[in-house]
Amino acid sequence: MMNFTVMTLFPDMIKDGLNVSIMGRAIDNKLINVDVVNIRDYSKRKHSKVDDYPYGGGAGMVMQAEPIYDAYTDIINKQKEVNPDIKKPRVIYMTPQGKLFNQTMAKELAQEENIIFLCGHYEGVDERALELIVTDQVSIGDYVLTGGEMPAMIMIDAISRLVPGTLHNDDSAQDESLTDNLLEYPQYTRPASFMGLDVPPILLSGDHAKVDAWRRQQSVLRTFKMRPDLLKDAKITKKEEMMIANLKKGLQ
Numbered sequence: 001m002m003n004f005t006v007m008t009l010f011p012d013m014i015k016d017g018l019n020v021s022i023m024g025r026a027i028d029n030k031l032i033n034v035d036v037v038n039i040r041d042y043s044k045r046k047h048s049k050v051d052d053y054p055y056g057g058g059a060g061m062v063m064q065a066e067p068i069y070d071a072y073t074d075i076i077n078k079q080k081e082v083n084p085d086i087k088k089p090r091v092i093y094m095t096p097q098g099k100l101f102n103q104t105m106a107k108e109l110a111q112e113e114n115i116i117f118l119c120g121h122y123e124g125v126d127e128r129a130l131e132l133i134v135t136d137q138v139s140i141g142d143y144v145l146t147g148g149e150m151p152a153m154i155m156i157d158a159i160s161r162l163v164p165g166t167l168h169n170d171d172s173a174q175d176e177s178l179t180d181n182l183l184e185y186p187q188y189t190r191p192a193s194f195m196g197l198d199v200p201p202i203l204l205s206g207d208h209a210k211v212d213a214w215r216r217q218q219s220v221l222r223t224f225k226m227r228p229d230l231l232k233d234a235k236i237t238k239k240e241e242m243m244i245a246n247l248k249k250g251l252q
């Protein structure tokens with residue numbers, strides 16, 4: 001079972017966000033487990049405060065190292081009590097300064113058994129907390145959100161759906177948009193004609209080899225049109241390379 005722990009100041013956001021749909025089912029089916037730890041519970045200050053003014057001045061507040069460190073230590077100790085052989089977790093700090101999350105990283109993290117997410121708020125987290133506990137810093141995109149909760153949920157969703165059994169049809173995690181850096185081919189279902197638009201006839205031909213070849217070509221074409229940046233890391237054939245070169249020529 002895949003074990004996620006989320007360290008946050010907004011535990012309800014995570015609980016409410018993940019208890020529904022496919023994620024909720026995966027939790028019910030014990031394919032994944034999500035523990036949520038409220039960092040505020042580890043504050044030793046009046047009113048359970050967890051932030052303070054930045055040394056050196058400047059706007060905003062900074063989350064203090066101590067409650068984060070204490071929460072982390074407690075998580076690790078409890079995990080060891082339950083399972084003395086548990087692997088040291090990856091501890092991921094969600095930050096727009098981190099490495100960009102993508103499908104390749106999701107696949108790599110799906111091999112882990114134990115992942116802790118640290119969600120920051122305010123202007124940031126005391127650097128020493130990061131130095132002491134964090135193994136990875138990850139961003140979900142080049143924009144700034146108010147906290148790391150939604151980014152952590154996005155990562156948990158993307159990673160969990162790669163855990164066998166989470167999706168009804170395990171194939172759908174294999175043959176999908178963004179596998180091997182190619183976008184997915186267009187999909188159609190009944191009716192064969194809608195508002196004057198017909199399903200491409202090849203898909204009705206029953207010839208699986210032709211259908212596969214058409215889908216592959218559509219994937220490459222679509223990637224070239226929508227996300228040409230992905231093509232440099234995609235495995236494409238010489239023939240496909242030539243098709244792209246010809247398309248580029250046509251655009252000039």
Ligand code: ADE
Binds near residue numbers: 144146
């Ligand atoms: N926290 C705030 N913005 C973020 C982002 N883009 N990715 C990850 N964590 C964040």
